[in-house]
Amino acid sequence: MAKSNAVWGIDIGQCALKALLCRPHEKEADRIIVESFDYIEYPKILSQPESEPEELVREALSQFLSRNEVAGDRVAISVAGQNGLARFIKLPPVESKKIPDIVKYEARQQIPFSLDDVVWDYQQLTGGSEEDGFALEPEVGIFAMKRDQVARALKPLEEAGIEVDFIQLMPLAVYNFVCFDRLGDFKSGTYDPQNPPDSTVVISLGTDTTDLVVTNGFRVWQRNIPIGGSHFTRALSKELKLTFVKAEHLKRNATEADDPKAVFQAMRPVFSDLLSEIQRSLGYFTSIDKAAKIGNVLALGNAMKLPGLQRYLSQNLDHEVKPVTEFQQLSAGSAAGKPQFKDNTLSFAVAYGLCLQGLGKAELRTNLLPEEIVRTRLVMSKKPWAVAGAAAILAGLTFNYFSHVSAWRETDNEAMAAAESRAQSVQTTATGYQSKKDSIHSEFETVSLTGEKLISNVEGRLRWLELFKAIDSALPKDPRPAKERKETEEDISSREELHIAAVESQQFPELSEWFSQVETAYTEAKGIMASSDAEGDMGDPAAEMDPMGMEPGAEGEEGALSGAGWVIQLTGHHYHNSKADRSNQMGEFVKNTLITNLEEGTVELPDGENGEMIEVPIKDLAISHVWLVKDQKLRDEIIDPEANLTGTATAGGYGGGYGGEGGYGRGGATITAGQDGEKSKLITLSRFDFIVQFVWQPKTRAERQELALARREAAEAAAEAAALNAEDESAAESELEPEN
Template identity: 50%
Template sequence: MARSGAVWGIDIGNCALKALRCRRHEKDDNKLVVEAFDFIEYPKILTQPEADREALVAEAVATFVSRNEIAGDRVALSVPGQSGLSRFIKLPPVEAKKIPDMVKYEAKGQIPFALEDVVWDYQQLAGSQDDGYALDPEIGLFAMKRDQVHRAIQPLTEAGLEVDCIQLAPLAIYNYACFDRMNNMEDAPPFDPADPPKSLLVLSFGTETTDLVITNGYRVWQRNIPIGGSHFTRALTKELQLTFTKAEHLKRNATKAEDPRALFQAMRPVFSDLVAEIQRSIGFFMNNNKNAEIGDIVALGNPMRLPGLQRFLAQNLDQEVILLEEFPGLLGGSVTAAPQFQSNHLSFAEAYGLCVQGLGLGQLQTNLLPEEIVTERLIKGKKPWTVAAAAVLMLGFTVNYYSHYATYATADVKDSGMSQAISKASSVESKANNFSSEHSSLVAKYDELKEIRSSLRSNDDGRVLWLELLKAIKSALPQDPRPAEERKMTALDVRERPELHIETLDCEYFQDVGTWYTSVERSVKEASKIKSFDNTPAPAAGEEAAEGDEAPTADEAAPATPEDAELAEQDAADQETLAEDTLEDLGQGEGEAEFVPPTGEGWIIQITGYHFHNSDINNPSEFEERGLAEAGQFVRQTLIKNLREGSVMLPTRDGEMKEYSMEKLGIQIPVMISNYRPVQVTYDPNAADAEEAQRNWSAYQQGNAEGGLGGLGGFNGRTPAGGANATVSTPPPEHWKLRKYEFEVQFIWQPQPRSERDNDPQESVSDDMLP
């Protein structure tokens, strides 16, 4: 059915059904034209104990449908704010295209139900964009349980109405406020969080609750206060011992009561509770929005007709409370001038806001209508066209069939020799079917043999996979090209050796290596963060170590010196380059195509080690000359580069040596996950390990303390020259000052057996293997 361009905004409250039919103004986009309205009051308030809510609502909807023309109009429905959930989330600066994924992640944490059990939607309320990035975006997240949504639209569905939009009542009030009170934000300046415009406070009083909405147009904050018009009625029934019906009538006609003073005295506690809740809500909002300032206060809803309520609110809030006489943005002529509309115009704000959204003019366009309903209606709308297309297609097939049949009927099969041709064709077809069946049988046998062959090959290839990996890692490690006899046992020679010392080699199996990549991606973003290392100062020059001090081990931190400070400054200056190098390791450097994360099962291999291939901080020229060619850069230029671009000689299944690239072996994405600084260590070249260095140092201390043969008799137990009575101090162990860099490298290994990486062209079974 063709759309009329008009929208019905329907507000099903606890006291009455309110509806407005609006369409856009032909010339002014900031005006709506009211074409019809309806106000249907229930015989009983829905919250009364004896009231049948479903029946009363169904009766009101049926009455509404019977006396209004709705065909072709869009329908927008509001639901109470307490039926749904509203959350306002501030996200960090992020790429605009990633906002949906981040919101979905936040929704899982913010919504206390499984996402499949709720209908939810979101919209960005504030924030700016710069070069594809959203800066300080604020997201409005709104949700409602799926079963509550279906209960809300059930009365309209049973009456034959199709709801196009479902919105929470406070958000409908927000759309009304922006459109009617703020000229729909036309010509509004860009939002400045440091100097926001004044906020409008809207109090929408209902039967059971009051919706408090605070907005400056750019952002919105709302709270549902559990006090409404019926609370005044209940106060009267309690204090004056009246029935609910009599108390409601007395409340609506308070000025005509015999004793109005007693009446207001009975309702005073409700007045006080209401003002206290409003003040508490405003205080909470101001505490969380330091730069906000409340401007006008607007009150809506029929409970505001209660005498004295407007004045009481103004006195206690220390600000004028505006009671609207009309809606400036609503043009209706005779419709809005109708007595029933005039006497109840304060209760039409929600329906007004629904019409604004339904016509595409609302600042907030979220919709809680379930997707399955939208899909079902879309299919239903396409059905007539589908049936028509199918009918045309069948007609075409029919015409085509009869044309071919007519041509065939003109041929005399018996007399023209076509009988022999048809018989021969049938014979050929039979042979072709036999050959096809035989081919299928042979293919099945081939597949069976191929499976057996693959199983045998995998057993054979699987034995050498880990050996091949170890050899590949070894080939990727930098080697000192000099023979062992040409190497010198000096600190300078050790620093010059292009060697990496591997301490551990670990592995872990992953069902999906993409999980590992996610963790690496997070670490890349934090690549510029440096782990701190404490430097323990050594004794000053000329001071001896105190008795009982332990000898420094090879891993002990170096003394804090001016050179250390220079080194720390240099390291800090190199961090930006270090982060860029890490991105390059992942193939995500500037100008690279977008990296596609790997998937599938595989192993994550971790190599932990260190190297001394670093400059001497006591030699400024050497330190300045090397720069980034040491520390982590040395690992990248050797191990990581070789794991990415290198190759290794391995035997094939035939025993011949063949060169394979690391990628061919299944090695991918080598990346250094550590981000340490080189530290100065004291290294004992005569010690096999740290424990032996400790023993040498203890021997030196004890020799100095006891002297001569009275202690250990000299270093390494040798008797000093001069006899047994000579007193000689033990010579100190030789110590080198080296800069040690520790690293951790990880990469993906998805093993490629020899049969697969060789890409053997003889993948078919030989003739003698076939039956």
């Protein structure tokens, strides 16, 4: 069925289902008209105790369909902001045609899941500049949702027989509403990052969460605050000892309560928490965009009707909080004069923004509807035409068959039979040759496969040698010749040496299972949780929880850990615990040397042309998640510096080299007590024992060369862009120079 030019925007919230049916205005391009609307409040809030969300939504959709006709109209739905991910990134100057490839690379870095497990889309924001096919510092928004969350959002509508055409995040639908309805003329000016237009702050107070959207039209910033209208209800229920239903009724009729003061006193902590989160978020926004200026503050959501809330926010935010009582660019049409539409204007903004996207009038047009669903619908829409085409072809073939039968009957004689016999003989001979060819080809494939296996075995046997060479390169080395070293406590304690006593490994078919067991210890060892808390106190409040439901940590920094691989464990000790330098001893010395080198160092491998030795980043060997698993307190160890050199790794050894019993160290040879040890001068050293682990997912040389090639191409592209930039600046300066 052909789609009409009308769009249903359906917002399935926690408290009610809100829907608008809009179409373009016949005369004014910057206006749209409401043809129909609906507001269906659930008997219970979806997050209310003992409620059944799926059943409540199903009943609301059934009631909606009984009162409205959806067939033939496009449908756009929203999902909560906390169920998705939104990232805004600035790209370096680059050719416009290369932006899709760069965005795909950035998506892999920004989205903490495999791209196969998410539905994602992107859009370049307006306001950027372009010269000679190059985009200068373009800003791109990347948006994503996990596929299972998309499926959950679509399930109730599919069960109701509603075909969805657009899926958008609620904060972005609010952004589209603000740009169209309140900032309609922002495109008339040019965007200057140093002096941007005033920003509009939108506080969309929902049932369980609040969406905070800050935008000047050209740029948008959003954050989800986990405080909503239901938190006021729970506060009343707790403080006044009421059931949830009675507390909800009292909240909505607070001014008519027997003791209004007690009601507001019970809700005051929630007022304070909401204000604190808004101030904290706005403070962070102004810290990352120092040129931004706050202009209007708009309020959305029926929860904003709570008596005293708008005035409380206005007084403490130093900006008047204005509720959206009407839509400036929306003609009410058939909804005009209907009390239900007017009473719930605050809650229709999301549906309004969805309709704008369906009508092609939205600033952000990203769509999180899975591509496979769109493709299936396209095929189904072409199916009637395909059936008609197949019927026409069948009719033509039938006619062709009977014409050939007629011609065959005219030529059915002895001469034709003899010709057919000869042709059959030739065909038999050709079939024999083809069979022989297939047999030879099969033998060739077998030999070729054997050769490939032999080659892969040769390449695979080098992996462990490369790993051990990388570990060797990462170990600190005393640059002095052996003859310049002194066997004194001061000299030994200052040597930059680590002694590896054991290298152990364990293979895992799925590394994420291992990481789930050590994640807490890993994040503490890397200092990730502590730094996240610090930033939360001083910076981005959104850093407390990723919108995709993932806490910041190792996976957010080094990418999602998945697939098969090895966990390598290095057990060792060192004596670099000089009292003269307490800042670089014990575990800090291990981190500053071995761990830093494994993460950022290089190793010389024959990866160049014709096997030429070149420096290869150790991380290209797929070494990641390096951490200090276990460190112990310093312990004193008495050794004999005048002992005979044995070349073996012993507990008292402070030397190195390649120790016995699987030991792997670095430095001079180790020692043991000689026969005259009792007469020797014993010294006491501070020994630090440690265990370091890291993940190794071996890569072949060909795979490493592909990584190196990709880096070179990226560097060349950046250099070329910089050169073009320099030429443009030089040309501009020469034009400004006065003529002699």
